[in-house]
Amino acid sequence: MSGIYIHIPFCRQACHYCNFHFSVSHKNLDGYPDALIREAEMQKDFFHQNKATGIETLYLGGGTPSLLNNSDIDRILQKINRIFNIREGAEITMEANPDDLSLNGLRELKSIGINRLSIGIQSFHRGDLAYMNRIHSPDQALNSILNSRKAGFENIGIDLIYGTPGLSDQLWKENLKRVLEFDIPHVSAYALTVEPKTPLEYMIRKGTALPVDEEQSARQFDLMLQVLQQHDYLHYEISNFARPGCFSRHNMLYWTGASYLGLGPSAHSHLPGKRSWNVSNTTTYIRSVNDGIIPQETELLSEIQQFDEYVMTSLRTMWGCNLNYIKEKWSELSGENLELQAEKHIRNEMLIKKEGHLILTDRGKLFADGIASDLFRTD
Ligand code: SF4
CATH class of the missing domain: 1.10.10 (Arc Repressor Mutant, subunit A)
Known part of the structure; x- marks a missing residue:
């Protein structure tokens, strides 16, 4: 198995807990798809040994991939396909935020080959979304799922976050109930963690945001195990649950030591015994790739x-x-x-x-x- 990860480092708004590589400035957005394609061309020999069998998973993550125009996504996919030979039946996932998912847009995504959505819902509760500084509303969260289904997406995953200070056990149960009501095939659920240098860490330090209670997180983790396992979800990885047969094939690459290529700033790649990672700066990345150099560091693994x-x-x-x-x-x-x-x-x-x-x-x-x-x- 091998796959490709494509990082889209732009967001509309900064979620307070987030420490991924992203920017709310979109000054580099126009030149970005071409830079990605250029890097892909430079990496065309990355999978020498896998060329014959082809790529089985492609994952557009971020940042917010749904912030790109569908025509740019289409252009990127077509180029990647030409360079790397994406296998028939490959899993092609796109991360998306609920506020970006209109019915027409989703239909287009389906028609250009996206066959799995990973939607950043995080919570269905307004207060919780506000604490995290998420841009979407509870209604948009619900509609994004309904629209995805209407557009013909069956392979849907949603992300949820528990352990936020305003999330009582009752509210957390309601979030889990939504998963069951919508019969979502895949759920990634993370305990809120306060990462260094994030706005959340700063706000908690200054006393303007409530701190995270680890006991609450542990309790809500237990609650989630009970509810989802009772309803036939497999807890197949610490932060991931799926209906049988609905595992994220791409994430399985990470957990099984398989080979994957990461394109874009901050993206990581792995081959047996070797890992590399691109610079976490979009301007430097674009400039370097345009000069014909992939700005990356490599480490041989002992x-x-x-x-x-x-x-x-x-x-x-x-x-x-x-x-x-x-x-x-x-x-x-x-x-x-x-x-x-x-x-x-x-x-x-x-x-x-x-x-x-x-x-x-x-x-x-x-x-x-x-x-x-x-x-x-x-x-
Ligand atoms: S949308 Fe995702 S990547 Fe962007 S700031 Fe929020 S959590 Fe981070």
């Missing part, structure tokens, strides 16, 4: 880094960490050491061992990062 990365990502999935795979890919000894390290977490009911896999329990999911780093190799 055996230990690859092991740790596998443990971290696999543990976050419902399939867990495959001990036989570890023994085959690294060594018998690394697998045995890992099993030894895992014992205390199994005793504490944070992990279970099932059919040769280490899998987080529901309780363990709350401490996933800490457990994974405890299992990292120390040699």
Whole structure:
């Protein structure tokens, strides 16, 4: 499996919690599609070995991809297809904000080949949206789902955020109820985190925004597990739930160590044993690409880094960490050491061992990062 990520670094308004690379200034917007296409042409040999089979997933993320004109999106897709050979039946996802999704616009997106939408709903409640400084209203959130369905999109994912100070458990349950009412096939749900250098961090420090309560986040995570699992959603990754067969094929690339190419400023790429990332500055990116240079840094991954990365990502999935795979890919000894390290977490009911896999329990999911780093190799 291999895929391509395309970063669109523009937004209409800055959400207070966001630390992605984006800009609310659109001065670079006009020249951006051409710069992306230029980078794609320069990267045409990225997947040497995968050329014969082609690309299975394409993901337009951001920022706000739905801020581009549909004609620009069409032009980008056509070029990418010509350069990289997108496979028949590939998953082609676009992230979109509810305020951008008119019925006509959605029909166009469908006709140019987008077959999966990831809608940044975050919440259906006005106060919650205001706390996060989201630009859309609750009505726009609802209409974006209705319009997507009317336009013929079946493969829809929505993003939700819990743990915001105004979100009582009752309001969170109502958000989850919307998921069930609309029978949304895929949900990505994140606990609100206060990232350094974001407006939210500044406002909390100055006392103009309420702080985040970790107990509330943990409680709402539990609530979400109960509600969604009771309604046949698979909790297939810590922050992701899906109806059977509706996993995000693109995100699976990230969690299985597959190869992917990232285009655009701040985008990351991965090949076995190697990762690279583009500069997180759109003006520098465009200038450099126009001069024929991809502004990126590359890191070769050591055996230990690859092991740790596998443990971290696999543990976050419902399939867990495959001990036989570890023994085959690294060594018998690394697998045995890992099993030894895992014992205390199994005793504490944070992990279970099932059919040769280490899998987080529901309780363990709350401490996933800490457990994974405890299992990292120390040699
Ligand atoms: S729309 Fe998305 S990328 Fe843009 S500021 Fe909000 S969360 Fe960040």
